[in-house]
Amino acid sequence: MKIGAHVSASGGPAAGIDRATEIGAEAIQIFASSPRAWRFKALTEEQVLSFRERVDATGVKPTFIHGSYLVNVGGDPAMLEKSVASLTANLEAAGQIGAAGVIFHGGSHKGKGFDAILDQAATALREVLSKCPPDVWLVIENSAGMGSHIGSSFAEIGRLIRELDSPSVKVCLDTQHTYAAGYDITNPDGIAKAMEEFDAEIGLFRLVAVHANDSKMELGSGVDRHENIGDGHIGESGFETIMAHPAFRDVPFLLEVPGSDPDSKGPDKPNVDALKTIRDRLGIPA
Ligand SMILES: [Zn+2]
Ligand SMILES: [Zn+2]
Structure with a gap:
């Protein structure tokens, strides 16, 4: 069980590896391009090579790319076209740097309901998958459910995945989104029930992050x-309960927390150390 973090890739993705080693992160998530813009700036050959060198030198892996926040497979045709292009560009970058996959949010059905957008979402994602490099996963992240966000229940994600029928489609479980969506994963019964449901609707083999x-x-x-880990409603004991569940044994944990210092801009060493301490206490191998 690697303990990793979302790190800034400003200055190129190789700089993200350096930031990871500074805070003790063993795996990373990065944005390959600005997450709030449609325009995708392709990586240069030099950036790709230096990233691969830094990975080999440090052993920090796997890498996940987080897709653009603008992606919305529940949107209108223009939005769908942009979403397909954005996901495709991110998957291509993932293939170049040897990343495991691209994690993305489905977006919102804007009150139309999941049933109304299932077909168009599946069509768009099938197009993305047809251009997906081999050995790169398209990873659906569960949502908190806010407003009409797609994929807050494992059943919804499962229905979409069955439409796609592809071994390249995987799932990232966000502990905060899961909790906010109503799954009480902070106690042993709750996490057992949630992961049983995940297995029934999606399949545990699809859980990759x-x-x-x-x-x-x-x-x-x-x-x-x-x-930050330990400062919220899940709490340190909640994370101990989650990490103790066998479904997560070989799955990297990637922090996306604000950071303990008011000046910090994301996951920092105290958060990485908090999860490592729990991992040690549970006797789970790194
Ligand atoms: Zn997340
Ligand atoms: Zn979130």
Whole structure:
């Protein structure tokens, strides 16, 4: 069980590896291009080579790329076209740098309901998959449910995955989103029930990453607000319960937390260390 973090790739993705080693992260997630713009700046050959060199030198892996926040497979045709192009560009970058996959949010059905957008979402994602490099996963992240966000239940994600019928489709479970969506994963019965449902609807073999975030918001709030490990409603004991579940044994935990210092801009060493301490206490191999 690797303990990793979302790190900035400003200055090129290789700089992300350096930031990871500074905070003790063993795996990373990066944005390959600005997550709030449609325009995708392709990686240069030099950036790709230096990234691969840094990975070999440090052993920090796997890498996941987080897709653009603008992607919305529940949107209108123009939005779908842009979403397909954006995901395709990110998958291509993932192939270049040897990343495991591209994690993305499905977006919102804008009140139309999941049934109304299932067909168009599946059609768009099939097109993305047809251009997906081999050995790169398209990874659907569960949502907190906020408003009409797609994929807050394992059943919804499972239905979409069955439409896609592809071994390249995987799932990232965000602990904060899961909790906000109403799954009480902080106690042994709750996590057992949640992962049974995950297995029945999606299949545990599709679980390839965890976004490890404590929750600023209450159980079932439907609101996506991350908190530092131990400072939120999931708490340190909640993470111990989650990490002890066998479904996560070989799955990398990637922090997307605000950071302990008011000046910090994301996951930092105290958060990485908090998860490593729990991992040690549980006797789980790194
Ligand atoms: Zn996340
Ligand atoms: Zn989130």
